[in-house]
Amino acid sequence: xxxxxxxxxxxxxxxxxxxxxxxxxxxxxxxxxxxxxxxxxxxxxxxxxxxxxxxxxxxxxxxxxxxxxxxxxxxxxxxxxxxxxxxxxxxxxxxxxxxxxxxxxxxxxxxxxxxxxxxxxxxxxxxxxxxxxxxxxxxxxxxxxxxxxxxxxxxxxxxxxxxxxxxxxxxxxxxxxxxxxxxxxxxxxxxxxxxxxxxxxxxxxxxxxxxxxxxxxxxxxxxxxxxxxx
Amino acid sequence: xxxxxxxxxxxxxxxxxxxxxxxxxxxxxxxxxxxxxxxxxxxxxxxxxxxxxxxxxxxxxxxxxxxxxxxxxxxxxxxxxxxxxxxxxxxxxxxxxxxxxxxxxxxxxxxxxxxxxxxxxxxxxxxxxxxxxxxxxxxxxxxxxxxxxxxxxxxxxxxxxxxxxxxxxxxxxxxxxxxxxx
Numbered sequence: 194x195x196x197x198x199x200x201x202x203x204x205x206x207x208x209x210x211x212x213x214x215x216x217x218x219x220x221x222x223x224x225x226x227x228x229x230x231x232x233x234x235x236x237x238x239x240x241x242x243x244x245x246x247x248x249x250x251x252x253x254x255x256x257x258x259x260x261x262x263x264x265x266x267x268x269x270x271x272x273x274x275x276x277x278x279x280x281x282x283x284x285x286x287x288x289x290x291x292x293x294x295x296x297x298x299x300x301x302x303x304x305x306x307x308x309x310x311x312x313x314x315x316x317x318x319x320x321x322x323x324x325x326x327x328x329x330x331x332x333x334x335x336x337x338x339x340x341x342x343x344x345x346x347x348x349x350x351x352x353x354x355x356x357x358x359x360x361x362x363x364x365x366x367x368x369x370x371x372x373x374x375x376x377x378x379x380x381x382x383x384x385x386x387x388x389x390x391x392x393x394x395x396x397x398x399x400x401x402x403x404x405x406x407x408x409x410x411x412x413x414x415x416x417x418x419x420x421x422x423x
Numbered sequence: 424x425x426x427x428x429x430x431x432x433x434x435x436x437x438x439x440x441x442x443x444x445x446x447x448x449x450x451x452x453x454x455x456x457x458x459x460x461x462x463x464x465x466x467x468x469x470x471x472x473x474x475x476x477x478x479x480x481x482x483x484x485x486x487x488x489x490x491x492x493x494x495x496x497x498x499x500x501x502x503x504x505x506x507x508x509x510x511x512x513x514x515x516x517x518x519x520x521x522x523x524x525x526x527x528x529x530x531x532x533x534x535x536x537x538x539x540x541x542x543x544x545x546x547x548x549x550x551x552x553x554x555x556x557x558x559x560x561x562x563x564x565x566x567x568x569x570x571x572x573x574x575x576x577x578x579x580x581x582x583x584x585x586x587x588x589x590x591x592x593x594x595x596x597x598x599x600x601x602x603x604x605x
Contacts, residue, residue, distance in 0.1 A: 244474045314477065322473035330481035337489055411486060418490055 238381060239392025240319040248324070249399050253368050253379040259326075260403065263410045264361055271350050274417045300338045307335035315404035319396040325403025332404065333411035340419065353413045360406040367399055429469045436462050453491045460484030501526075501535045501579070504543055504550065504559045511569060512539060512560060522560060522569065525593075529583055547572045548598050558583075568594045575599045 230243050238246035248256045314321075315328030371382040381395050439459045446452050460483025467476035503526060505512045511522040523539075530537045543550065547559050551574055558580075559572040571587075573580040575597035587593045 323477055327477040327481060334481060334485040418493055
């Protein structure tokens with residue numbers, strides 16, 4: 194009883210704290226950042242989608258940490274789900290549960306379109322909504338559907354983890370190219386006066402790298418979950 | 424108009440969130456979570472954040488429900504490793520015999536699905552600790568008893584013990600798990 198009362202008191206305190214902080218929101222509301230990005234974003238980054246411009250140019254530093262966090266999560270999940278007994282020995286878990294036939298048929302129909310849409314979202318991240326993370330998540334969903342079609346599919350998590358580490362270093366390297374051309378880290382290496390097509394090379398490269406990395410990471414986490422239950 | 428729709432969606436969001444907490448059936452909850460993701464994504468689009476909406480749809484209503492479906496369906500399996508080879512569980516290629524009857528009745532009572540496998544080498548203790556094997560059935564040739572190995576911490580094992588109390592040729596050994604750091 195005391196526990197419940199204290200919980201309710203705590204929740205009420207948190208709620209009023211939240212209300213208090215939200216009511217004062219207008220005091221520090223300003224459109225300075227928005228106006229700046231609208232006026233200069235396209236010229237400085239060459240990206241029609243300002244969000245992509247922000248996370249691949251102004252704030253690439255933050256994106257790098259995001260990618261690093263994903264790598265840490267995947268390594269943690271694989272480390273926890275490690276087994277000393279070899280996976281070959283554990284092949285008994287070839288799913289005895291039967292996936293419904295309707296589900297398999299629809300998955301087969303939807304799979305190519307999902308893959309294509311994911312790749313589209315990655316490649317056109319700088320002109321339309323989307324980008325590396327979103328497209329990578331869609332591609333990962335498409336790959337995960339394969340597990341329902343063919344449950345005997347085997348994936349080596351260690352290989353995926355190695356590829357992910359290499360990709361992370363590649364993103365770091367691509368981001369640092371600008372140090373040699375412009376003198377600052379983590380920005381577009383091409384000159385400000387360069388045409389939109391030239392600037393978009395850098396954006397597309399980074400988007401593709403981030404997309405592959407995110408999709409591999411999500412697939413690795415999912416595979417670890419699958420193996421853990423076996 | 425669009426404001427009305429957004430108010431409606433916010434009310435739906437609250438209703439879904441409460442029903443996720445209240446509901447009892449796991450698979451319904453997964454569907455509700457997926458719906459929550461979709462409604463949240465449409466709210467993001469109304470508030471002019473299409474990038475976030477795409478991420479929410481892909482993660483919140485596709486990948487997370489998939490992971491939940493996998494982990495919940497794994498919980499419903501009762502994995503038995505058969506090492507008897509004398510028709511106690513598997514006779515030829517057909518699943519019949521006394522042991523199979525006992526196990527299938529037991530599994531039916533708790534609404535699980537039986538998964539019987541053979542051909543896994545290794546010590547019983549290690550297999551039960553490292554893999555998700557629930558029960559290992561072997562035969563003791565000296566006393567002519569069938570021995571069931573299982574986890575000591577599992578509630579199902581104590582219930583199985585009660586069920587086979589009056590069968591003298593079945594013996595149940597529970598293995599204690601060593602404490603792990605994780």
